Amino acid sequence: MRRKLAAGNWKMNGTTAALSELEALARAYPTPSIDVLICPPATLLHRAAEVVRDTEVTVGGQNCHAATAGAHTGDISADMLVDAGASAVILGHSERREDHGEQNEDVRAKARAAMDAGLKAIICVGESLEQREAANTLDIIGGQMSGSIPDQSTGENLIVAYEPIWAIGTGKVPTLNEIGEVHDFIRNRLERRFGEGVGRSVRLLYGGSVKPSNAEDIFGVSNVDGALVGGASLKAQDFSGIIDALLKA
Numbered sequence: 125m126r127r128k129l130a131a132g133n134w135k136m137n138g139t140t141a142a143l144s145e146l147e148a149l150a151r152a153y154p155t156p157s158i159d160v161l162i163c164p165p166a167t168l169l170h171r172a173a174e175v176v177r178d179t180e181v182t183v184g185g186q187n188c189h190a191a192t193a194g195a196h197t198g199d200i201s202a203d204m205l206v207d208a209g210a211s212a213v214i215l216g217h218s219e220r221r222e223d224h225g226e227q228n229e230d231v232r233a234k235a236r237a238a239m240d241a242g243l244k245a246i247i248c249v250g251e252s253l254e255q256r257e258a259a260n261t262l263d264i265i266g267g268q269m270s271g272s273i274p275d276q277s278t279g280e281n282l283i284v285a286y287e288p289i290w291a292i293g294t295g296k297v298p299t300l301n302e303i304g305e306v307h308d309f310i311r312n313r314l315e316r317r318f319g320e321g322v323g324r325s326v327r328l329l330y331g332g333s334v335k336p337s338n339a340e341d342i343f344g345v346s347n348v349d350g351a352l353v354g355g356a357s358l359k360a361q362d363f364s365g366i367i368d369a370l371l372k373a
């Protein structure tokens with residue numbers, strides 16, 4: 125049985141005041157029967173970990189460097205994330221692929237470092253609108269998976285997030301059939317590469333304009349084990365609607 129996961133990506137949003145949203149969330153769901161993870165900006169990570177300390181809500185990073193330490197001004201290693209209290213890290217988000225030119229091999233190296241440090245790597249894959257319209261979605265996802273996911277992956281240290289780029293922050297969402305097609309494809313690929321046991325144990329998240337109003341339908345799609353949520357994770361009230369839908373799924 126794969127444990128469901130509601131993961132929030134705060135991106136470059138939030139200063140100290142935002143911790144009150146996390147406090148509210150931790151108060152509402154101290155011991156949820158699903159996993160609840162918030163990935164705040166790195167500046168808040170340590171304090172966020174303190175906020176959720178006596179609960180089962182966890183916190184994570186939004187990126188890490190592939191090296192364990194060294195001359196990399198402005199970067200953060202996986203060990204540093206662990207030290208700050210992280211249990212997971214989002215890697216290969218399309219915004220990092222786009223803004224920082226991250227390639228599949230960069231994502232793979234970072235994922236290796238994250239797994240070596242004991243973090244769960246949430247590896248993001250997803251097609252652009254152009255690629256979808258050209259009917260290239262599955263080729264793109266397959267290529268990103270082969271290139272970004274390290275060989276040492278297991279159901280414990282790997283989570284894959286399918287995030288169509290055109291659905292992120294736009295209010296547009298693929299049809300349930302389209303989500304199902306990609307999630308089944310990802311599951312199949314994982315089973316072929318890692319064997320049925322591992323392939324079936326990796327959690328698959330959908331991400332892209334998930335809101336309380338559409339979460340229930342999305343969570344009803346097969347092979348959707350939860351969501352990676354941007355905008356709607358910033359406010360405890362919105363994210364609670366998504367958590368509640370996942371608790372019911």
Ligand code: PEP
Nearest residue numbers: 292293331332333354355
């Ligand atoms: C994201 O950036 O991971 C994301 C899914 O954003 P949003 O929920 O705002 O579309």
